[in-house]
Amino acid sequence: MKKTISLILAAVMILAAFALTGCSSGKGKSLDDIKKAGKLVVYTEAGFAPYEFIYNNEIVGVDVEIMKEVAKKLGVKAEVSDVDFNTICASVKSGKADVGAAGITINDDRKLSVDFSMPYSTTEQYIIVAENNDTIKTLEDLSGKKIGVQEGTTSDSAVNKLISDKVVTDTVVTGYKSPAIAAASVPNKIDAVVTDKLTAELIVKNNSGLKTFKLVDKSGNPIAEIEEYGIAVAKGNSELLAVINEVIQELKNNGSIEKWVEDYSALANSGESNS
Numbered sequence: 001m002k003k004t005i006s007l008i009l010a011a012v013m014i015l016a017a018f019a020l021t022g023c024s025s026g027k028g029k030s031l032d033d034i035k036k037a038g039k040l041v042v043y044t045e046a047g048f049a050p051y052e053f054i055y056n057n058e059i060v061g062v063d064v065e066i067m068k069e070v071a072k073k074l075g076v077k078a079e080v081s082d083v084d085f086n087t088i089c090a091s092v093k094s095g096k097a098d099v100g101a102a103g104i105t106i107n108d109d110r111k112l113s114v115d116f117s118m119p120y121s122t123t124e125q126y127i128i129v130a131e132n133n134d135t136i137k138t139l140e141d142l143s144g145k146k147i148g149v150q151e152g153t154t155s156d157s158a159v160n161k162l163i164s165d166k167v168v169t170d171t172v173v174t175g176y177k178s179p180a181i182a183a184a185s186v187p188n189k190i191d192a193v194v195t196d197k198l199t200a201e202l203i204v205k206n207n208s209g210l211k212t213f214k215l216v217d218k219s220g221n222p223i224a225e226i227e228e229y230g231i232a233v234a235k236g237n238s239e240l241l242a243v244i245n246e247v248i249q250e251l252k253n254n255g256s257i258e259k260w261v262e263d264y265s266a267l268a269n270s271g272e273s274n275s
Contacts, residue, residue: 028095028234031074031243040071040078043097045085047178048150049202050264051103051121051229054082060267062260063101066120066231069256070099070247084177086152089114092232098240100232103196105154107227115237116230117244120257125158125223126200127215128179130187131208138218143168145191148182151175155194158224167217179203186210194223198261202268 034040044052044063052061059080071078083091088100093113105123106116129136136145139162149156156175162168176182179195183203186193193200200212215223231248233240251257 027236028092028240029098029237031239034074034098034240035076038076040067040074040076041096041098042067042078042080043083043088043091043100044080044102045088045150045178046082047180048085048103048196048199049180049268050198050261052082052101053264053268055267061264062121062257063103063231065260066248066251066257067099067101069251070244073243073247084152085150089232092234095234098233099244103199103229104232105227106230107154109157110232113235114232115235115241116232117241118248119228119230120248120252121229121261123196123198123227123229125155125194125215125227126197126212128183128186128193128195128200128203128210128212129191131211133187133191133211136192139215139223140168140218142171142192144170146172146174146189148174148176148179148185148190148193150179150182150195151177153195154224154227155179155196159194162223183207183210196227198265202265205269 029037044059046052046054046059050061051063052059059082064078064080067078067080085102088097088102088104089110090113091097092100100114104110106119110116127136135141142159142162147159149159156173159171159173163171163173174190179193179199180203182190182193194215197214204210204212231244233244
């Protein structure tokens with residue numbers, strides 16, 4: 001009897017703890033919970049200028065500005081943390097983070113675990129190689145080469161798909177925390193880096209001996225379609241998503257996002273960032 005009572009009590013305590021953490025709903029924190037906490041927990045990966053990078057020991061960039069505006073709308077502070085990119089969606093799904101803002105491309109795979117805001121920016125895949133490299137001109141030239149990518153990104157997926165589809169052969173892919181770290185290994189450890197356009201252009205501007213261009217096949221077709229960035233929230237968190245979409249629409253209408261892209265590109269290009 002005592003054993004039965006103990007088991008019942010244990011079950012009740014587990015259920016209570018589960019409810020208190022909000023895990024039972026799977027929808028992330030409510031707006032009331034965020035307001036009570038006084039902060040919006042934002043996860044990013046601060047090696048992706050101009051969207052997020054380190055400047056004067058602070059995380060700055062387009063995504064940070066957007067999330068500050070969302071936090072302002074909610075009457076709270078944005079608490080931005082630098083984490084590995086490939087952990088962001090999982091952290092949002094589990095409730096560890098309220099949002100993921102890291103130049104995250106909206107795609108079907110990610111939609112299985114998180115919901116996305118309306119798009120706020122677009123990109124396409126570019127490749128970085130040594131300035132004197134004349135052997136890589138199209139994606140077919142990646143055969144037999146060592147390629148660096150940021151782990152967990154669409155660049156990572158795109159290159160690995162080329163391998164699985166046998167478009168390229170004997171290609172070795174190495175994952176890095178950020179595109180900038182990967183580019184530092186060109187040409188001594190790897191032959192090229194595949195990453196998003198703006199980031200590639202900024203890396204090349206800040207590092208002599210490199211060049212970048214759109215990655216296409218011999219027929220001129222791109223490695224991937226135009227991609228759209230969105231802010232990730234827990235699935236079903238429609239309240240928070242509505243606020244984020246409202247803010248993004250306002251920022252698009254008044255030209256703020258476009259201006260931030262220009263301003264933070266210039267800042268990252270100043271060579272003073274320590275990302």
